[in-house]
Amino acid sequence: AQTVTQSQPEMSVQEAETVTLSCTYDTSESDYYLFWYKQPPSRQMILVIRQEAYKQQNATENRFSVNFQKAAKSFSLKISDSQLGDAAMYFCAYRSYLTGGNNRKLIWGLGTSLAVNP
């Protein structure tokens, strides 16, 4: 069974600086998808960025980018020029490439709480 581990329960960053959140996962599959979601105090789960395992190029969305290391099974999120609005819980999630049954469920890490200091 696949697992996702986020080893940093809490992190903090100064406004305008860069922070990296770690995520590792365990799987025997060769194809899969990885996601980072953000959950601010409003509770809404918001997609930040996604990566397809067969793509070697790291995904980027504005100030958010990932460092995807497939061999190491690592999927870290880098937030550049941190803003106060980035303060939230960040979750890493894995999804199998398989589509049958409940294979399309997201498997979640336990999250990293990010504080942004002014």
Place this chain on the structure above:
Amino acid sequence: IAGITQAPTSQILAAGRRMTLRCTQDMRHNAMYWYRQDLGLGLRLIHYSNTAGTTGKGEVPDGYSVSRANTDDFPLTLASAVPSQTSVYFCASSAYRSGSLDTQYFGPGTRLTVL
């Protein structure tokens, strides 16, 4: 505004009562999901539906039932609530196409407390 709505936002429920959590999406997504979020356990899939008229069990289906009579609605029912069902419940949807990356988009959640 396109998206997913959930109702109620929060609810306190006596144990043994029946409760239906509502979920509606207007994105014409064919797949829908129910997750529960618990501290220390993360999010876990309760039930899913790949298309209208079909449903399936997730990781933690016991005590819950769902139906998918049409594309837009995916209600979750607790037939007889128990305190262990106290949680935050999220509905999600995705535009499922075989072999593609279908991103799941989430509703705002329902906080349910069973006493």
